[in-house]
Amino acid sequence: MRVPNDHPLARTYTLLDPDLNTAAAESFRGTTEVTEREGLVELLLNRETSATAASAAVRSLEADDSPIARDAIVRALNSPHPSIRILAAGEAVRRKMIPDTSRELVRLLTTDPFWQVRRATVNALAEGAQRELLIPASNDPHWRVRYALGQWLEEWGRDPGNRERVLGLLLTPTPHATRLRDYLLYSWTGEVPAERTANDPQSWCPFWDWDPAVLARNLELLGGAGRRDALNTLIRLVNHPDERVRAWVILALREDGTPEQWEGAIGSLGDPREDTAPVLDALTRGVELDRIEEIAKFILCRPSALPPVLETLPGYSQTIAQAWAAAQAGEAFPAEDIRAELERLKSDILPSSPYVAPPFAPDHPHARAASLTPDRAKELVETPTLETSWFVLSRAAKMCRVPVWKLAPETPWKPPATPRVAAEPLTLPPITLVRPRQIGPGGPIVSPLGVSGHYGLPVEGYVRAAEEGANLFFWEPNYATLTRFMTRLAPSDRRGVHMLVGTFEADPAKIRKDVERALRNMKLERLSIFLIFWTQSWRRITPDVREELEALKRDGLVQVFGLSTHNRGIARDAILEGWNPVMVRHSAAHRKAETEVFPFAQERGTSIFTFNNTCYGRLLDPSFRPSDCFRYTLNTPGVSACFTAPSTMEYLEENLDALRNPELPDDVRERLLKRGEWMYREDTIFRKTVRAEV
The missing domain is CATH 3.20.20.100 (NADP-dependent oxidoreductase domain)
Known part of the structure; x- marks a missing residue:
């Protein structure tokens, strides 16, 4: 049986169409109709939904404070689209849901590869009472995230009575956290921080240049032999922010890297906040399994003492390298080959902790779909209007081996068309230049x-x-x-x-x-x-x-x-x-x-x-x-x-x-210069503390 053309399901069926779902979602803004609400939630939770359509779903649910809408916002923090994760973090604040979303927000703060998402997470968590959850931001690899934390801490510490508690959030013994403490003390007291040693690549990289285009060209000019000879240095550039530089490092490793150098590069790609997955993929994609086997077994079977090239490698993590190597067992070679080594390292290798979503409420469409029985599925296929969700109906149709389109209305509903007005040519008036x-x-x-x-x-x-x-x-x-x-x-x-x-x-x-x-x-x-x-x-x-x-x-x-x-x-x-x-x-x-x-x-x-x-x-x-x-x-x-x-x-x-x-009147100029002098002092301290590369 098909859904009647005038039934609410006839409208929400359009949400299944990628060409129409954004317009359909926008047309449901502010709805209180159960079918439309569930359709918007299903659209938002579908990982194949475009960011544009998912954003439209969030906007249309803005006024909906029902449990299913709030649950969808929490789950949207795991969206594949960074823009939706940012939007969901903002919604969590607006809806006063921070205590309920703390676990998901902390996960984003510690693992999300996009600094924009992590910054939004800092701003969301700062609205809650558990300020200790913000501690990971103090050593974030991106200065904008550290600065977002610094702004909140500076505000909280304006009252001298709060300062010790605020500084207590920065006890992590990392260079970034230390510099953030310096910045806060300067902001509160005017005390100029002590000079601290910064990372100067020119001290260890003979072909370094601060201009990424020049550095990439220098790597090209080294030639294959030169890059091979410089690989112990190149592995420190494996996650350089410029793609051109990374490409030459990866090429050199793939062509001439020793297992030890591969270990150093892989072990430097352990911080998920630096979006290292694409680099690791580019490094290993298409490499012969024999070579992967050689490298993985080298890492897993090597004695615990680190060779000099790895001991001095900033950011290197032996555990990360071992975790990657262990993951190759059973893929590139039989795990039985190194069973003893895997058992020996089992307690040391960081366990993977993939995101596990909380269970759905019993009345949620996803829960209803999961609990479908063959009899209930057959009943819904015969009478689809007994259900309010196309997610459930799609599951029922699949169980009964019936194409879901056979349940669709005879005349598909389409959202009201937004008239597209062709961009008219612009005509500029004659431009009369002032002081040309x-x-x-x-x-x-x-x-x-x-x-x-x-x-x-x-x-x-x-x-x-x-x-x-x-x-x-x-x-x-x-x-x-x-x-x-x-x-x-x-x-x-x-x-x-x-x-x-x-x-x-x-x-x-x-x-x-x-x-x-x-x-x-x-x-x-x-x-x-x-x-x-x-x-x-x-x-x-x-x-x-x-x-x-x-x-x-x-x-x-x-x-x-x-x-x-x-x-x-x-x-x-x-x-x-x-x-x-x-x-x-x-x-x-x-x-x-x-x-x-x-x-x-x-x-x-x-x-x-x-x-x-x-x-x-x-x-x-x-x-x-x-x-x-x-x-x-x-x-x-x-x-x-x-x-x-x-x-x-x-x-x-x-x-x-x-x-x-x-x-520019003289008195205005004086005020501007006074502000500029203050700004210059602030900027100098800022560059040496929050924005410093360490």
Whole structure:
């Protein structure tokens, strides 16, 4: 029997359709109908559901405080989608469910490979009474998670009577926890922490470079023999944050690594918070079973004493290496081969502890499905309206070997269609530049304030910026709204705006590929300004890279090229070597460029872009306006232009005021500089404590 077309099951059947389930879920927002509620829960718990559809299910259950909805939020903390885990953590706070979700939240805090999820977990657990559950965050591998913990601890310790208890949460003897204590004591008392030894890769890696593109190229230039000879050093880079670097390390290990070196690499991949699974998979995928057997048996049968290469390896865990090797027994070779070794190590190897979900309540669809009997399944197939859940009906149909679509309504229900309005072409008014300046020799004439697409400003924001006289924009491939703005412009209007685009590559062919991609994505014939982004080493700029940039200019694909850097020495040298334009950090908190960079630019006529003018918002203070941060840099001699990166129209309007009203009153300047001095001291301590690499 089919479900009648007017039955609630006819609507929830649409949740089974991947093409329609998001719209269907959104149409059920605020429902109190049992069938629709269960359908939303089933959609959220289905691990094949897309993140978009799962998010729609969570939103539609926002007002539902029933036990099944609350249970679904707890289980969503185990979603395969990081964005849903973050959303569920926020929902747990909003619904005041922290005591009920502590076990799941602590699991995320200690095992989740995405720092964004762990940060959300810190913020959720901090709302509960069991503050000791936050202790693992003190040695988190990502500074943003440690900073989130630090913000809560700093707040709790503002009362001097609470400080000992707060510091008691940081007793874990790790370098990160020690530095977090330093940061808190400084925040509370102003006591400058003692200098502590930091990790300096240059002391142990002869081919190291802070610029990942250069390091990757150095590894390539070593050649196969050079990488083989350097493998004891390379294994310390096996989980380097840059994929290009990791790829060379993995290649060297696969081609020439000894069992001992494999053990060192595998033993360094034990922290699940560093998303090491893809690295281990890339290392072992497709490797001959004979070699896996050799490495695993070496690890399991080796005496407990560690050889020198492993004793000095930071982050190495013998237990992790042994656990991996033990897992190969029965897969790559018979377990009987090393039965004695497995028995000897059984108590030492960390047991696996996969997530085990709590049991479902008896009236939950999943529990009803699990308890189906053949007779009940047959009854439901014959009369599906006896049930409210398609999850149960699907199980019943499977037990009876009946396709579930045979229970579907004759005329499938579809959610109300959201009319799609085709994006209309944009027409820009004539852009009247305010205080225009030319960038580089023969370069574009631009407004002093540009707009970045980093935070997804709505398309109308870029139109508004153009109306106010801004014709300079900052683009990267993931800036979706800025891309849409550009592609909706007529060719003549696109020629009237100027895009600053760049590359993180250090290979000529890849640099050209980045240029061609940007031109294609924005439907441009030429990029006005092209920079080598985030230059941390002059070794990034090899002669062939410079030749490629000149070729791109000759080919008419780039109007002017330059580089950006946080390093003032590199910025100064770039100016002296004729690079024009140059982009460098500058704000009321970071002023050294005023003496170390800008005078050279004035002397040589070099165009200077500045960035990070608000220190990502941390410089802002009620004593002055946000737009004053841009006024400050634009009133500094030597600065040609800077960028604002607003997320909303309100932020845009505020910051555009620096274009319309450029003057910075002396009293405002003094307040801004005072805030900047405080910010610089804070930032210096912050970099040495919370953000330090150890």
